[in-house]
Amino acid sequence: MISSSGNVKAQGTISSVDNVTLGAAKNVFAQDITSAYGTVALVSSQNNVIASGEINSGSHVAIQANQKVTTGKISSEWGTVTLIAKQGTVTTQGDITTNNGDVYISSVGNVVSRNVISNGGAITIVSSSGGVRTGYLRSDGNLTGGKIYVQADGLVRVTGSVSINDAKYSIYTGVNQEGWVNIAYESGTLKSNKSTNFSIGNSRTNGTAADIYGSYISEGDKSPITDFGAIILRLLYEIFEGNDNQPTKNPSHIADTNPITNKPYSNDKERELVEQLTEAQRRKLITLINDRNNSERITQQEVFTKGKVETDDGCFNLELDRHLGGYKPHDDFAEWVTGAKGDYLVIANNSLASYSFYDGEVKDKGKIHTQESVPLKALAEVKTSQLFLIKAANGQQLSPREQYNKKLLERELYYRDLVAKLCGRTFFLAFDNQNVAIAAESLYATKYPNFDIYYIKPGSPADL
Incomplete structure (x- = not known):
């Protein structure tokens, strides 16, 4: 900047x-x-x-x-x-x-x-x-x-x-x-x-x-x-004025009004969470709660009943009990790999409140932990299919749609990796196809040395 x-x-x-x-x-x-x-x-x-x-x-x-x-x-x-x-x-x-x-x-x-x-x-x-x-x-x-x-x-x-x-x-x-x-x-x-x-x-x-x-x-x-118009105003405000990343212990808003909900605080826990957030993190949560055009939309109740700010790095963490994508084969594979039933949101404590939704935080029954010894609380990005990666690794021409999907994956990996590093978290990538995992390793291992890539054979979450 x-x-x-x-x-x-x-x-x-x-x-x-x-x-x-x-x-x-x-x-x-x-x-x-x-x-x-x-x-x-x-x-x-x-x-x-x-x-x-x-x-x-x-x-x-x-x-x-x-x-x-x-x-x-x-x-x-x-x-x-x-x-x-x-x-x-x-x-x-x-x-x-x-x-x-x-x-x-x-x-x-x-x-x-x-x-x-x-x-x-x-x-x-x-x-x-x-x-x-x-x-x-x-x-x-x-x-x-x-x-x-x-x-x-x-x-x-x-x-x-x-x-x-x-x-x-x-x-x-x-x-x-x-x-x-x-x-x-x-x-x-x-x-x-x-x-x-x-x-x-x-x-x-x-x-x-x-x-x-x-x-x-x-x-x-x-x-x-x-x-x-309202979405654009929020975007501009976040970009042009969202550079204050220091927690505000005495918020400038009316003392009994939650600046995220614009309603009175319902309890002391809610007030304490808001006061731990930076201004940039508050604005990010306002966007994620209110932007109806965003598929990654969360609720006020989820934020204030399950959200927390880590004292050592100032990152906001929210474990959901649902997956936001709504595609059952992917959601089942995510639960199989991580043992978690929902996505995991992290908002970093930097000037732009960089954020990422992960496919879950690893639990003790997750296959990535029991089979590969990936540590508990590691953050996951899991992918099903993604066969275009094999073509890309072999130097074959991708269709326009495959090129789009490859760029989308690379953008996701960049932000997943960035937020995990900012918040001191372990991050990994898992595929349901062994050949795709090998292709991804050849494409991205050098570019993204901070996270590992795995193949996990798919199974039913009911068998965990």
Whole structure:
């Protein structure tokens, strides 16, 4: 992280496996930025953010400026892309691409962007006092396709097009349902007083260069993404202001109000847990409890009845009595390996509250303990199938889906390993296929020397 009360100018390429954060009171200047597994966050509290190169993130991209935001090409492998100009304009000089992640662009002035491709995520572009001009907007993917919402106080021009199935589209969701595409132009003007109509096939003044897939609404004034704004605000707050990792013994909130639940404390144990948490850990728990779009969602009751903070490292630990994935063959194998009936959450005591959900904490009846002597309380990541690893180890070409699964596995391993090291825990990886385990060993043993890889023959948890 780089922070300054003046300007920040990052010359050359920034490359990291973890988060990249540049913050300044005045201007932030950056060129190429790559974060293999982390978030890229750029913020100027008073002036501009100018990112002239490419931004490639394994997680979120979040850019906020008080005045102007200017970027080049942006790619997010696993997260959202958020661009906010609180008082100025947003200009993207390259395409924005996500892998099923939402794209949110907001400015007071004009928004000018190239193509936006979300591969299943929602696309929201809003200019509260200016106009919007974009390339094509494409959100199909992930079986359904994301909703697209564009709002401008002025005119909306979608000037690009993409060829799909021998037809050209400026806006394509892959979903032919009413309300999936919303265009609100001259949003502050009554329908009867609007200066021009929205034209399909003519983007010179107000409209699209080519067709819109399916039905659309061209006078809507409310985003169909009901809770996305709240998620983005939490993300930005966590990134830009989540650097206080010291426990607060005398919380600044009202003494009898739990800042995680916004309700009165129910007992002294709940209050004691909250006071042991850092500000960053509290914000992480708020996100994990309230983010309805997150499959890794926990409950307040679980946090305050089962959660604990270790006194030696300050890490938050929560053992669940359920597996979050909901895939029975995987869940059964996880219990067979570890002897635990649920996942295990660890939130580290660092500035970003790095966290990871493991497939269980090893118990005395777990096969990894009885067969391989892995110590009790070790943290597990277990995998079923994963046959693509054999192809990868043999140098064979992977399909796009297999490439995606391999990148997903590597991202998981990075964070599982990172959090385990931060919290002084033993971590291991186990497979249900011996050949896959051998392939994984050849691919990752050198890259990840801190954890071991095992093959455990599958069995029924009922036999433990």
